[in-house]
Amino acid sequence: MLLAAGAASTAVVSRSARADEPTTILGGWVEIKDVTNPSVQEMGRWAVAEHNAKTGEKLQFRKVVRGQQQVVAGMNYMLDVETKEPSRFYEAFVFDPLPSSPEKRQLKDFKPLLG
Numbered sequence: 001m002l003l004a005a006g007a008a009s010t011a012v013v014s015r016s017a018r019a020d021e022p023t024t025i026l027g028g029w030v031e032i033k034d035v036t037n038p039s040v041q042e043m044g045r046w047a048v049a050e051h052n053a054k055t056g057e058k059l060q061f062r063k064v065v066r067g068q069q070q071v072v073a074g075m076n077y078m079l080d081v082e083t084k085e086p087s088r089f090y091e092a093f094v095f096d097p098l099p100s101s102p103e104k105r106q107l108k109d110f111k112p113l114l115g
Helices: 002-019 038-055
Strands: 060-072 074-084 088-097 106-112
Touching: 038 060, 038 074, 038 088, 038 106
Parallel strands: none
Antiparallel strands: 060 074, 074 088, 088 106
16 A cells, blocks of 8 residues: 555656656647758748749748748648748748658648738
8 A cells, every 4th residue: 555655656746747848749849949040041932932933923032030840751841931022921831751752842831921
């Protein structure tokens, strides 16, 4: 009985000790800490160019201002992109496959951010 009570209290301590740690959910979205990284900026530039090619618009990339990434069979990116002339903000959803994959990078969605 005493052993069972000790095990139960250990489990509670372990759980409460982990409660303060940031949780990462496998497959969950994670904030990109350094959106000034050249590879993140290149991804945003590519998304605007791809959007222009699909729609005939002539948006000009300025910079990525915020982003999240999600590990899948490759990487999903959700990027908040600023354009110039016109100066607006868009959300770009990009899938970047694993280097060994025959798939190509895909622009899944590109829409104006409201607000």
